[in-house]
Amino acid sequence: MNLEVVETPAGELYVDRADGERGAEAPFYHVYADPDGETRWGYFCGNCETVNNAMDAMGRIECNECGNIRKPEEWDAAHE
Template structure:
């Protein structure tokens, strides 16, 4: 991990993705049932969002549905939907 020079508390780590190298932003997290999910960017400038990395197992196989629910395909870590449409029920 390396500390971003612009802000001392911003931690970024390079991670291997299917497309090459991604950058996990450990200060951008979404709470999960087991461990947090961290945002992964395709570039070190954090302009192109790639997806999420699971904090429990380190997998990038994290799926998100239209309601914002996150599920890791490798372990039982998940996050409930941030919002939902009552008309759907």
């Protein structure tokens, strides 16, 4: 695993640009808290390059900076 170091308000984190989730504007890459990629931390928005995003219970990821979004993996009309 080749991880890229990024400086964030949360400190130094490690982004795996080879592994991510498709977003509407750009991918959301997996972020790790350690350089070995053993502790998942969250997601990195490939559109605006921030870790300031949120995931809901349905698996939807939305960037709080640019609005890039990944739709939920499973959708149920009862959740609307």
